Amino acid sequence: MINETTPDLPDAAAGSLPPTAQAELAGTAWEELPHFCTGRHGVPDTPDILGAVLAADPAHRVRAVGDLYRLLLNQERVFPATAPAALVLARLLDDPRTLAEDRWERRAGRRPLRAELLNWLASFADIARLGVEDGVGTAQDLTAARAARPMLHDRIADFCDDDPLVREAALAATALLLADSSLASSVPRYAPAVRAVLAVSVDSYYRWIARERLAAWGEDVTGLVAAEEEHHAALDRARALADDPFGEGQEQAIRWLEAQPEDTAAPEQPGRRREDRIAPTQAAPHEPAPKPPVAAPGSEAGYQGPWRIAREEERAEWTFTPYIGVGPLHFGMTLEEITSALGEQPTISSYSHHDEDHQLNYADFAESGIRALFRGGRLGCVAVNALTGPQVRLDTAPLTGCVPSHVEDWLVHRTTLRPGSLTYSPAADPVFTDLGLAIRSQRAGDVVLTRPLFLRHDWLDLWHSLPSEEWNCS
Structure with missing residues (x-):
């Protein structure tokens, strides 16, 4: 039976950072400054993350940059x-090691580490423009972000x-930082480049920044807005033709779509979702909340049939942190790291x-009762076997091996859902x-029990993310 353990931390230490970054790191009381998951087993502290950004091992660099998003800007919030951490990262930008290229978790294509660190700083600057009412952090944390x-x-x-x-x-990053009133005098210097470079980028987030910032600076963006609308309309028309097997223009539409440059924007960006940024609140007291789900009792002692359900004492106890990981596993792990952890x-x-x-694509671990699913060689989803997998809990309530409708009903009523925070796959x-x-549901003889899937942000579209073998587990 496997329980949570603390995996090895990356091999890079703060001593590998440039002297100015080391000084910034050493002069900060990190023990008083938690991130999203400070203190959780196996989750690195902020100095460890920053030290790993320039690690010699490319896998550790990629993991560290992913941790910057997962732990320091989790769900577009500041801590x-x-x-x-942003001030330390800015000290790394001129280090030659940031010229190393790789594929990063949040964006498509290859790019230098320097560019990805700047993208993180852009996300930080975007969030710093928002307010407490947008659910992006406490007043104290936002004040610190703006001061930086x-x-x-x-x-x-x-x-x-x-x-x-x-x-x-x-x-x-610069355009978003210029939202600071003390930097207003620099706007004329950067506005032409924002229009000439960002407004025509293949990255839709950069184009949005250009339109939003130029408009805020009093410039005419009518042409940019019209061009963006026409671009989206052309994509919609081409996709409709490409999906129509009986249409005359299907092949031409497919070729046109294939020729379009890939949008490198991350799946979600802070400013563009401001209208949805409402912190989840507890359900209203007058609404009758359903009772927490209860795990199905295990099979009788000695039963070894194909539908054997593990008893409570036989299941490992795991917890999960959204978009970070579950049990001893953390998103972004390689197969070798998972094998070691389990x-x-x-x-x-x-x-x-x-x-x-x-x-x-995936690897099954029979003893632990989980399936690890991969993209680009890195863990993006963990599926827990309803019959034999660990008991994963949320607020002490079990999620594994329960009646599916009970779990769904409890989760729906657990908080007041934000717009778009509950979707359904084609399999409901x-x-x-x-x-x-x-x-998801998994057969257990004559009944079905819950098979929870824990997902990275780019796996939420189950239909396009899960392999056929996972759909066949129902």
Whole structure:
């Protein structure tokens, strides 16, 4: 039976950082500045994350950048550690090691680490423009974030004439930092570049920043808005034709869509979702809340049939943190790291083959009772076996091996749902986007029980994310 353990931390230490970053790091009382999951087993503290950003191992760099989003800007919020971390990251930008290219979790395509750090700083600056009423942080944390903007602007300015990908990211961060009134005098310097570079980027988030900021600076954006609307209309028309097997223009539409540059924007960006940014609140007292779900009793002692259900004392007890991980597993892990964390080898590993490229789809761990699903060789989803998997709890309520309708009803009434925070898959599986949680059903003889799926942000579209083997587990 596997319980939560603390995995090894990345091999990079703060000593590998440039002297100015080391000084910034050493001069901060991090023990007083928690991030989203400070103190949780296996979750790195902020200095460990910052130290790993320049790790020699590319996998550790990618994980560290993912942790910056997951732990310091979780669900587009700032925390006590966020602003001090931003100041340290800004000290890393001129380090030659940030020129290393890789694929990062949040955005499509390859780009230098420097560009991705600037993208993180842009997200930070975007959130800093919002208010407490937008649910993005406490007044104290937002004040600290805003106070950091002038210093960040000074450190980022040198990169606005860099490599094209770095330049776009630097301009995006700069444009958002200029929301600080003390930096208003710099607007005329950057406005032409924002229009010439960001407004025509293939990245839809950059284009949105250009339109929003230029409009805020009093410039005419009518043409930019019209161009964006026409672009979306053309995409919609082409997609409709491409999906119509009887239409005359299907092949031409498919070729046109394939020729379009890939939008590198992250799935969700803070400012564009401001209208939905309402912190979840507890259900109103007058609404009768359903009782928490109860796990199905296990099979009788000695029963070893194909539908054997593990008893409560046989299941490991796991907890989960939305978009961070579940039990000892954290999103972004490799198969080797998962094998080490669970202490067992996979019983089944499924790969897809594209020419000479072999991509891992999923791996089943029979002893632990979980399936790890991958994209790009990194963990993006954990499916827990309803019959034999660990008992994963939310607010002490079980999620594994329960009556599906009871779990769904309890989750729906647990909080007041934000717009778009509950969706359904084509198989009618509820997907709770605030939790990164989907509740699927798995047969257990004559009944069905819950098979919870814990998801990274880019796995919420189950239909396009899950392999056929997972759909066949129902």
